[in-house]
Amino acid sequence: MAHSQSPPASSGKPHFQLFESDAVDWLRGIADDSVDLIITDPPYESLEKHRAIGTTTRLKNSKASSNQWFEIFPNSRFEELFDELYRVLKCDRHFYLFCDAETMFVAKPIAEAAGFKFWKPIIWDKVAIGMGYHYRARYEFVLFFEKGKRKLNDLGIPDILTAKRVYRGYPTEKPVEVSEILTAQSTQPGELVIDPFMGSGSAGVAALNLGRNFGGNDKCDEAIEVSQKKLLEVGEVSDRLIQPNSLGLDNVQLGLGEVVV
Numbered sequence: 001m002a003h004s005q006s007p008p009a010s011s012g013k014p015h016f017q018l019f020e021s022d023a024v025d026w027l028r029g030i031a032d033d034s035v036d037l038i039i040t041d042p043p044y045e046s047l048e049k050h051r052a053i054g055t056t057t058r059l060k061n062s063k064a065s066s067n068q069w070f071e072i073f074p075n076s077r078f079e080e081l082f083d084e085l086y087r088v089l090k091c092d093r094h095f096y097l098f099c100d101a102e103t104m105f106v107a108k109p110i111a112e113a114a115g116f117k118f119w120k121p122i123i124w125d126k127v128a129i130g131m132g133y134h135y136r137a138r139y140e141f142v143l144f145f146e147k148g149k150r151k152l153n154d155l156g157i158p159d160i161l162t163a164k165r166v167y168r169g170y171p172t173e174k175p176v177e178v179s180e181i182l183t184a185q186s187t188q189p190g191e192l193v194i195d196p197f198m199g200s201g202s203a204g205v206a207a208l209n210l211g212r213n214f215g216g217n218d219k220c221d222e223a224i225e226v227s228q229k230k231l232l233e234v235g236e237v238s239d240r241l242i243q244p245n246s247l248g249l250d251n252v253q254l255g256l257g258e259v260v261v
Contacts, residue, residue: 014190015238016204016214016231020224023196024077026217027084031243035088035215036191039179039203041098041172042073042081071219073197075106081196082107082114088194092148094186098124098174104141116145124178126165142182152185173199179206187212192241201227208235215242 019026023042073081085095095116099107104121112118122142129136142161161181166173179202183193189211195203198216204227207214214235218224 013234013236014208014211014213015241016208016216016235017238017241018198018224018228018231019215019217019242020219020221021217022219023073023217024080024084027081027088027196029242029245030088030194030215031245032087033090034192034243035194036090036093037183037187037193037212038085038089038095038195039098039182039193039206040096040195040197041174041199042197043071043172044099044103045072045075046100046102075103078107078110079114082111082116085196086114086116086147089147092150093146094150094182095145095147096122096182096186097143097145099141099143100137101141104143108143111143111145116147119144119146120159123160124174125160125162127162128165130165142178150186154185157181157185174202176202176206176209179203180209183207183210183212194242198227199223201230204231205234213238213241 089095095111097107097111108118122144124140124142126138126140129138161178163175163177166175183203183206187193187207187210190213192213192215193203193207194215194217195201196217198204198218200223201216204214204216208231214231216227216231218227
């Protein structure tokens with residue numbers, strides 16, 4: 001399904017472009033060394049474990065909203081995902097991966113094998129506790145990776161970021177404030193931030209708020225609709241933001257304002 005948006009009159013706002021596709025397929029259509037920052041939060045395999053043992057009641061629908069739960073991205077696909085993330089990211093740039101404690105131990109060595117340097121886990125303090133039985137979760141990890149070497153913009157920022165979790169939002173929605181800190185630390189105005197698992201679009205809103213451009217992808221219709229509405233409030237649609245891979249874009253079309261399955 002393609003979602004079209006009429007080209008807006010230019011107002012000097014930062015630009016964004018959205019796609020609806022499998023994350024790895026989408027990345028394969030992006031040119032080498034063309035992205036300045038990656039912030040993303042895949043639907044991890046560990047979600048299925050928590051559903052199976054009853055530590056979350058969110059099975060087919062989020063109990064906190066009407067949103068459909070998404071399909072999980074299996075651990076077995078991390079190798080191809082990280083290979084593509086490394087390829088599209090420019091040298092001397094950063095990559096941030098939201099994850100839980102279980103997934104961290106799986107993802108870290110695979111990302112390192114793809115070429116990323118792992119710096120440390122950043123802690124996102126959600127302020128309010130979540131669901132569960134044993135020491136209910138109040139935090140989440142953001143794994144901090146680097147390709148090449150790039151200095152953070154503010155060396156005074158701590159490795160614990162405090163922002164209250166989003167209540168009754170899109171499933172696993174992240175607060176914009178967290179992504180704003182990461183974006184401000186690792187980019188300059190006008191650079192390109194991407195999120196292959198866009199969800200509610202919080203990373204995109206953060207990027208546009210700070211004058212960065214954004215390329216987002218998700219395989220869920222509802223995620224595209226939710227994100228596009230938010231992003232149009234702070235940015236403009238572009239048809240030239242994502243540089244296509246010279247090998248072709250069999251699964252992605254780059255029409256203005258289009259979101260393509």
